[in-house]
Amino acid sequence: MPSPVQISLDLLKDxxxxxxxxxxxxxxxxxxxxxxxxxxxxxISFSATSPSMLSQTPYFIQTALSDDAQVGAISSIIKAFQWRQVTIIYEDTDYGNGLMPSLCTAFQDINAQIAYRSHIPLSATDDFILTELYNMITMQTRVFVVHLSLSLGTRLFWKAKGIGMLREGYVWIITDGLMDFIYYMDSRVIEAMQGVLGVRPRIRRSKELDSFEVRWRRKFLQDNPAAKQAEISIFGLWAYDTVWALAMAAEKVGVKEPVINLDNNRINVTNLSSLGISQTGPKLLGAILETRFLGLSGEFDLVNGRLRPSAFQILNVIGKGEREVGIWTQSHGISKGFHTNEADSSFNPGESFRAIVWPGETTFVPKGWEIPVSGKKLRIAVPVKRGFTDFVKVEIDPLTNATKVSGISIDIFDSVIGALPYALPYEYHPFEIGDDSSAAKPGSYYNDLVYQVYLQRDYDAAVGDITITANRSSYVDFTLPFAEGGVSMIVPIKYEDTDSIWTFLKPLNMKLWLASIAFFILTGFAVWVLEHRIDPAFRGPPSHHVGLILWFPLSGMKVKSNLARLVVAVWLFVVLILSSSYTASLSSRLMVQRLQPTVSDVNLLISNGDYVGHLYGSFFVDILKGMGFEQSQLKPQNTQEECDEALLKGSKNGGISAFFHSVPYATIFLSEYCGKYMAVGPIYRTEGFGFVFPKGSPLVADVSHAIITVMEGKKYADLSQSKCTIPDSNSINSTSLTLQSFRGVFMFTGCVTVLCLLVYLAKYTYDNKDHLKIMISDSSTTTWSRLYAICRHWDQRDLSSYPFSRGKESNLERVLELNDVGDSSLFTDAPLSNSNSIGMASTQSEEGLDDATDEVVDPNSEDMVVVQIPG
Structure with missing residues (x-):
């Protein structure tokens, strides 16, 4: 019989x-x-399903569903039951290898790890299959996805049943290539596969399909009288629909008699150059791709040369056949099934699966892994430490040599394992973390412990005060942290001296003092500017003006300008707030003893070259070096007692100025040494303590979930709370009032003061615009002279203001008032006359002063003082 390749060549050529x-x-x-x-x-192929053939040529049409159409259904099953590891068993052919890329990508998308890949060749012997199965039985994973042909699949399950791999705890999922032929298997193989899950394209029932199956069975049994059962596979339905599609396309393009001759033996495989180019083929190809109808297998619809994916059944092998337990579609995922109305493609709400019977005839969902193998207990490594043993402590009885492990992390781990929905036997094994000589290597103790878990030779996990770091996470998997992270700085406490002569300055910080003084002077200057031209009390020699500016904000002097009154009113409001706040802060300081850290800034420790401490073998060394500390400044500490002694000595006496430790231990340390030390500065961010498992361990997810359950309880609610409440550095600094707290009131008084000055200057400029214009336009003077003249003009009294226009009074009284003893110009004195006469040189009427010059004779002087008063 010629091969299909030879027949195809003959059909094309001859x-x-x-x-x-x-x-x-x-x-x-x-x-x-x-x-x-x-x-x-x-x-056109209705049985070649490899995804790799799709894009090789436009003249290939795949009327069967591609194998990669089912990976979504398989990955959804894995995701639904939260299995974290999967073993794939596939055929080492184009059929088997073609599915692997899509299947691996689908598992990666749901965060499921492929623990092992077993590729079985078509020529595999029974011994080869047994060897592979024995290799897989020693692994932790108990979820197997099988993608084999019928012949290899039946042999695999028969052997797996014989060595106990189809018992309780195992999960087997088969692809549609094997599930579709379940009725063609031997009854003993079907019995061995009880509890297996499989996927298969869903074929909707119809009258046409039922009629066809009846006729097909009748014909099949007539041709095969010895057959016990006649079931048509989905490939038969695809073949039927393919022929119908081809016939419809041929009729459309006018091909009347397609010739198929499978008995021709005249083949010349080597001569391919004689193949002619079909004229009808391209037209027929286009007609086939456009053909759409409802066939026996469902909707016949080609997309890019392949059959459009449809829904998949999820089947459970039970008894002599299978039972549908769910339906999967790409748009809706897994559900129990369609509505009663088959035309409706929506799903019923509720659970995703009907009841499933798993291998071993159990209805309990397998956890998907088994640890440990062969009944061994899980070996848990715990670090042996000299000090800081609150989280983990290992003691050995000298009489019985029995090991006792205790501590906060041990208690939490015991509670977490007890919260798991299954029993997990385990035992603790002390891990000697080396001598003190290895402390120079950052994190060497715990890195060695983590690396032992990575090797999986002596330990299956590790429990203790093990901090989660990026480097360690490259080798192992950590659970969620059960204790908070962070590195805190601990320093000794000193008490504030309330008997200091400078205590009265401490209620306000330096910035607030300076701001208060600045606004004090600004307010005095503003009032002086606003009152100088209209109030005789604000006139006099320069020394009088300076003293007045500094004295006025504290005095009770009256002002006559409305603008000055507004400035003073706002200033009094600010003074009231400042004085009351100052009084309250000072009273608090004198009544309550304040605690202060010896140092609160890391940069100060670095610049002074002080020694700082850290835990032996911890990874904090890298963090401290990153801050700027030199290796010579770092001193490892082993126990709480050593740390206490070193802090009391101080850096100058061979001790340390500060000690860096993780937040949980810092909290415990401060509780034990309450009143002696305190945590200051920021907390340097790190991850917390976590339990260690090998990379890809399925226990990580379950233990992490149990940690959340346990930590939500009240048992460990006070884990991170210190028994001794010590204020931190932030609360200490807050005992002095800061400028930030009074920024609003200072901005308010500053804006009001500046606004009043601007209004005053605008009014002065407007009232004296003519005179100022003459002085500015005088081209014979310099800029400095013009400025001097303007200032001199401003220094004169404003006779138009209310104090100088009070009504009918004698000229002599008004002039004497204006010329009171001690009053002089800010910039220059009035010129003295050489006249020896005493008395008034000229007078003005009582109605007011004119532009004439009033001369007043000083009775105590031989010279006459002449005062020019502008109109």
Missing amino acids: VEVDAIVGPQNSAQANFIMDLGNRSHVPI
């Missing part, structure tokens, strides 16, 4: 067919599709 249907497997299709591409003849 018969000159317009289409070929039927490459049965991917290997045949890979060669025949090349022939079709050369001759422009469509190659």
Whole structure:
């Protein structure tokens, strides 16, 4: 009998067919599709399902669902039951290898790790299959996805049943290539596969399908009288629909008699150059791709040369066949099934699966892994430490040599394991973390412990005060942290001296003092400017003005300008707030003893070259070096007692000025040494303490979930709370009032003061615009002279103001008032006359002063003082 390849070549060369249907497997299709591409003849396959063939040539049509269409259904099953690890068993052929890329990507998307890949060749012996199964039985994973052909699949399950791999705790999922032929298997194999899950394209029932199956069974049993059962596979339905589609397309393009001759033996495989180019093939190809109808297998609809994916059944092998336990579609995921109305593609609400019977005839969902193998207990490594043993402490009885492990982390781990929904036997094994000489290597103790878990030779996990770091996470998996992270700085406490002569300055910090003084002077200057031209009390020699500016904000002097009154009112409001706040802060300081750290800034420790301490073998060394500390400044400490002694000595006496430790231990340390030390500065961010498991361990997810459950309880609610309340550095600094607290009131008084000055200057400029214009436009003077003249003009009294226009009074009284003893110009004195006469040189009427010059004779002087008063 000629091979399908030879028959196809003969049909293309001699018969000159317009289409070929039927490459049965991917290997045949890979060669025949090349022939079709050369001759422009469509190659149609209803059984070659490898995804790799799709984009090789446009003349290949896949009327069967591609294997990668089912990976979504398989990955959804894995995700639904939260299995974290999977073993894949596949056939080492084009059929098996073609599915692997899509399957691996789907598992990666749901965060499921592929623990092992077993590729079985078609020529595999029973011994080879047994060896693979024994290798897989020693692993932790108990979830297996099988993608094999019928012959290999039946042998695999028969052997797996014989060595106990189809018992309780195991999960087996088969692809549609094996599930579709379940009725063709031997009854003993089906019995061995009880509890297996499988996926298969869902075929909707119809009258046409039922009629066809009846006729097909009748025909099949007539041709095969010895057959016990006649079931048509989905490939048969796809073949039927393919022929119908081809016939419809041929009728559309006018191909009347397609010739198919499978008995021709005249084949010349070597001569491919004689193949002619089909004229009808391209038209037929286009007609096939456009053909759409409702066939026996469902909707026949080709998209990019392949059958459009449909829904998949999730089947459970029970008894002599299978039972549907769910339906999967790409748009809705997994559900129990469609509505009663088959035309409706929506799902019923509720649970995703119907009841499933798992291997071992159990209805309990397997956890998907088994630790440890062969009944061994889980080996938990715990670090042996000299000090800081609150989280983990290992003691050995000298009489019985028995090991006792205790501590906060041990108690939490015991509670977490007890909260798991299954029993997990384990035992603690002390891990000697080396001598003190290895402390120079950052984190060497705990890094060695983590690395032992990575090797999985002596330990299966590790429990203790192990901080989660990025470097360690590269080798192992950590659970969620059960204790908070962070590195805190601990320093000794000193008490504030309330008997200091400078205590009265401490209620306000330096910035607030300076701001108060600045606004004090600003307010005095503003009032002096606003009152100088209208109030005789604000006139006099320069020394009088300076003293007045400094004295006025504290005095009770009256002002006559409304603008000055507004400035003074706002200032009094600020003074009231400042004085009351100062009084309250000072009273608090004198009544309550304040605590202060010896140092609150890391940069000060670095610049002074002080020694600082850290835990032996911790990774804090890298953090401290990153801050700027030199290696010579770092001193490792082993126990609480050593740390206490070193802090009391101080850096100058061979001790340390500060000690850096993780937040949980810092909290415990401060509780034990209450009143002696305190935590200051920021907390340097790190991850917390976590339990260590090998990379990809399925226990990580379950233990992390149990940690959340346990830590939400009240048992460990006070884990991070100190028994001794010591204020931190932030609360200490807050005992002095800061400028930030009074920024609003200072901004308010400053804005009001500046606004009043601007209004005053605008009014002065407007009232004296003519005179100022003359002085500015005088081209004979310099800029400095003009400025001097303007200032001199401003220094004169404003006779138009209310104090100088009070009504009818004698000229002499008004002039004497204006010329009171001690009053002089800010910039220059009035010129003295050489006249020896005493008395008034000229007078003005009582109605007011004119532009004439009033001369007043000083009775105590031989010279006459002449005062010019502008109108």
